[in-house]
Amino acid sequence: MSEKVLMKGNEAIAEAAIAAGCRHFFGYPITPQTEVAAYMSKRMPKIGGVYLQAESEVASINMVLGAGAAGVRVMTSTSSPGISLMAEGISYAAGSDVPCLIVNVERGGPGLGGIQPSQSDYFQATKATGHGDFHLLVFAPSTVQETVDLISDAFDLGDKYRMPTMILSDGLLGQMMEPVVLPEPKDPTDTKDWAAKGHEGKRPHNVINSLYIEPSVLEKLNFERFEKYEKIKETEQRAEEYLVDDADVIIVAFGASSRIAHSAVDMARKQGIKAGLIRPITLWPFPEKTIRKHIDHAKVFLSVEMNMGQMVEDVRLIVADRKPVRFFGRTGGVVPTPREVLEQIVKLNGGDY
């Protein structure tokens, strides 16, 4: 399957998951991720997989928890309000160390919000997807091809670290069509010795659980989980750098807004402004190392997001007070234009922070 095919972002998510060996999908309809589920409902029965429409997002994430606990590659996809409903189950999956893939094709919020693209679930994805001390590995693709590639990585790393992973897409990436090369199909072997799949009389029972009544035991488990998170922070940060080595004005943008920022950087360069782009590919762990490398030579950082300013807080944490960190964003489903971003670059380049 090395030829290029034209695919819609949402359908590419589904096909990439199948290629990664996922045969279990549980979901509930919501715009703008509908095509993921529709595609799965068509494909899964033909390849011996399971597609099941649950009665709610609450049920679908718990079906994911059950299938993940039983040791298979499993996923769900939803959009912003659906993630809020899944918060409980995601926390249980994290607390029970059950790998699973959650796709969020973000839409505008809060509340029922809108159905147009947004990035306003950054906080939710990276800081507090549910109750308790935990993180997800969060990937933010910016093209359909990258979505395909990251789905495969998300499954592999989720299994490696025994934790839930998230693809943070949005209505723009989900709905656009781009040429993609799908990877060779994988058949992950059934090697999860920890799973609840029947002990066959060969070992003591496995218990998939997140309840620990004794505080010192729960604390110890949380310490261990955070040691794992520290390792992940060290090894799994990913970011793309575009024209940043000599840049004065450095934009930080992910996903759909990074595409716009990319165009704005090109426009600025044509005007002789040294603009560059750092594009986080992992949102958790946040690519601190990449940003840190450029603090010395940058004059100013600009976080461009489709929300009211969320990732900018993480950029500020790293840059601290060493350089100004500014924000530009549109929200509610409004997508910023390259020209709007360019105006910000020009202003900042002129020293108007």
Add this chain to the structure above:
Amino acid sequence: MSKVMGERPKALLDVPLHYCPGCTHGIVHRLVAEVIDELGIEGKTVGVASVGCSVFTYNYFGCDMVQAPHGRAPAVATGVKRARPDNVVFTYQGDGDLAAIGMGETVHAAARGENIVAIFINNAIYGMTGGQMAPTTLPGQVTQTTPYGRDTSVAGNPIRVCELLSSVNGVALAQRVTVDCVKNVKAAKKAIKKAFEYQMAGKGYCIIEVVSTCPTNWGMSPADSLQWLRDNMLPYYPLGVYKDVGEEGEQ
């Protein structure tokens, strides 16, 4: 010479149970474990523990166990069963878990005819949190959150789960039993065994409701609790088979 009259079933681990004296959970655990032993399925069984007093069942049953969020055991069990159709999957849920917060998951798992068994403990109260009103609390029953007795005009009416589920296509077996005396314990075991056998035959969703006691939160001795169960619970929750698709399956 002393003689062992009844050994611990193999599917029940040799650990002390945390239940209060007189609580019927212990009896029901034993029945489930005996059935698992008799069917020789411990090695392929996955149990799903719920939230409430029975949360620690994952420490008691010898089969693999998954602990589900409150009310979500039917969804978690669905995930396990769909991932591993050759496994035998059961949930063990209380009345708050199954009939309040988890009613949606319960009805839909039933309607899908999920091949799982639900062991449903109905003792008309939330035990773990200290005796609050449950969806099965009887009219007039005093609990921590119905201190003047359950006023149905304010707090609603108790739900008869087996009757409700008997109308749902996909349910293979819905039976209400109790464990207040030897005769009923035997009948309860027979029902639980039938439910597991139905699952293994692929018949669909099976629920065995066990009318149970909570001496601690009812504020009674174990013996008085059993009598209260007979006098008050059984008239509202009559024992019996509410649905049984039998040998032929759903018609």
